[in-house]
Amino acid sequence: MDLNLNLLFLVAALSLPFLLLVGRARRCRGTPPLLPPGSLGLPLLGETLRLVAAYKSEDPEPFVDERLMRYGTVFMTHVFGEATVFSADPETNRFVLQNEGKLFECSYPDSIANLLGRHSLLLTKGAMHKRMHSLTMSFANSSILKDRLLADIDRLIRLNMDSWHDKIFLMEEAKKITFELTMKQLMSVEPGEWTESIRKEYVLVIEGFFTLPIPFFSSTYRRAIRARTKVAEALGAVVRERRKEVEARNDMLGSLLTATAGDDGHGLSDDEVVDFMVALLVAGYETTSTIMTLAVKFLTESPSALSQLKEEHEKIRARKDWNHGLEWTDYKSMPFTQCVINETLRVANIIAGVFRRTTTDVNIKGYTIPKGWKVFTSFRAVHLDPLHFEDARTFDPWRWQRDTVTTTTALANVFMPFGGGPRLCPGYELARVIISVFLHHFVTSFSWVPAENDKLIFFPTTRMQKRYPIYVTRRNDATRDVAEGDEW
Ligand code: HEM
Numbered sequence: 001m002d003l004n005l006n007l008l009f010l011v012a013a014l015s016l017p018f019l020l021l022v023g024r025a026r027r028c029r030g031t032p033p034l035l036p037p038g039s040l041g042l043p044l045l046g047e048t049l050r051l052v053a054a055y056k057s058e059d060p061e062p063f064v065d066e067r068l069m070r071y072g073t074v075f076m077t078h079v080f081g082e083a084t085v086f087s088a089d090p091e092t093n094r095f096v097l098q099n100e101g102k103l104f105e106c107s108y109p110d111s112i113a114n115l116l117g118r119h120s121l122l123l124t125k126g127a128m129h130k131r132m133h134s135l136t137m138s139f140a141n142s143s144i145l146k147d148r149l150l151a152d153i154d155r156l157i158r159l160n161m162d163s164w165h166d167k168i169f170l171m172e173e174a175k176k177i178t179f180e181l182t183m184k185q186l187m188s189v190e191p192g193e194w195t196e197s198i199r200k201e202y203v204l205v206i207e208g209f210f211t212l213p214i215p216f217f218s219s220t221y222r223r224a225i226r227a228r229t230k231v232a233e234a235l236g237a238v239v240r241e242r243r244k245e246v247e248a249r250n251d252m253l254g255s256l257l258t259a260t261a262g263d264d265g266h267g268l269s270d271d272e273v274v275d276f277m278v279a280l281l282v283a284g285y286e287t288t289s290t291i292m293t294l295a296v297k298f299l300t301e302s303p304s305a306l307s308q309l310k311e312e313h314e315k316i317r318a319r320k321d322w323n324h325g326l327e328w329t330d331y332k333s334m335p336f337t338q339c340v341i342n343e344t345l346r347v348a349n350i351i352a353g354v355f356r357r358t359t360t361d362v363n364i365k366g367y368t369i370p371k372g373w374k375v376f377t378s379f380r381a382v383h384l385d386p387l388h389f390e391d392a393r394t395f396d397p398w399r400w401q402r403d404t405v406t407t408t409t410a411l412a413n414v415f416m417p418f419g420g421g422p423r424l425c426p427g428y429e430l431a432r433v434i435i436s437v438f439l440h441h442f443v444t445s446f447s448w449v450p451a452e453n454d455k456l457i458f459f460p461t462t463r464m465q466k467r468y469p470i471y472v473t474r475r476n477d478a479t480r481d482v483a484e485g486d487e488w
């Protein structure tokens, strides 16, 4: 799914470069197709080591910039064990995403597939994928968010923030919030010991995605698989219980249990339901919580943006009784917050791009990409390209208020934090609502200062190296004091 994962499992493929290089060499016997320009780098490791070194630094851009200068926006490289076509070209990226399931498809190594589960949305294809993707979309669409999810999002975020004092690791807290929200929305479970015990196992599963370089011999990987089994058992028990209930409940699991899928319109098996839920937890967890954390980091470093954001939220707060949660109209009156979120998504690029594999020889921009090759559509390279965004590498939320956010083509072509085409992130609006509500309560309830110097790194995932430790102080806000200890 995301580069988070993609980068990782491609790293997992490091164990295979030998075989793959042999395979490539043989291809040259016929008339070679006109491949995009580029260098395959050192034998064996290709350009992987250089890429990893770049992404471990605070400024990974030169790795891509150099190649863009030399070869143009579509070039060939050799990373993570395979020759890969790298695209920083908006039209090419769009073409690849739109042709998902036709000329391209996503593909994951076995080590990742085993952790995700065979039936996860990320791995299903064809009719089943279409059906399950639209089911997920309709579960998190704006009317559901407005009528059902928003109230829980508001309540659980406040509940979590109530225990914050002194030093907190913002990334940890954000993860806890997102996990609890997902459990609640998936299967109506309130946070408690049970959800926390599953989250602990979950952390181990996620670590499994990062095991390098030979997953099947790694104890971290074996532990991840065991943890995955435990998570699946726990969720499976919930599924079996729920099947016994007469009345369908109004949550994601409720829709899954009544859904039909596949060509013959059969219902979903317990395994299918569990895999689906596990993958949803994976997809929403790191992504949303990282953006929550990074929005705060960028705001901390941009006092004028922070004060404008505070003003927006204090205005909303002023017209509300504290005991009353945020409503849809409140969410809809946060225009500057949406600028901050877009700008965080653009600059931070937690999902730097996605990998696809060609299902046939594909002609792009005068080149031929042979069947079976990997293509990486880089959102990051486009988002940070000065050709498309003025002063592209600066956090500037106000750019979203200007008439022309982008200097070239339509915004939808150059801004794709949630991907596009048939695999467009079904959680895009849910994520926006969660981040907005989080920012609302955070800036109206607390002031904060960083507790240590921390830095943003990009490998193996985009994140703050020390999980962004901060000191929080509750703001001396009369409405807030009254609310303390109150029930909502
Ligand atoms: C800021 C937060 C998020 C970002 C930046 C993000 C980004 C993305 C991107 C770029 C993709 C496309 C992957 C591909 O094309 O291979 C994707 C897929 C997906 N996302 Fe998100 N996502 C976020 C939050 C969420 C949330 C909260 C959920 C929970 C519902 C979610 C569920 C999914 C799922 C299930 C897929 C797979 C879709 C498919 O393969 O059909 N995401 N996400």
Ligand SMILES: *[C@@H]1O[C@H](CO)[C@@H](O)[C@H](O)[C@H]1NC(C)=O
Residues within 6 Å of the ligand: 137, 138, 139, 141, 142, 143, 144
């Ligand atoms: C959202 O999904 C529900 C089904 O879950 C559907 O009834 C409704 O029409 C959808 N709303 C929008 C705005 O797409």
Ligand SMILES: *[C@@H]1O[C@H](CO)[C@@H](O)[C@H](O)[C@H]1NC(C)=O
Residues within 6 Å of the ligand: 335, 338, 339, 342, 400, 401, 415
């Ligand atoms: C933020 O980006 C989305 C595209 O993902 C766009 O539709 C929306 O208009 C942008 N918001 C602002 C405030 O520009």
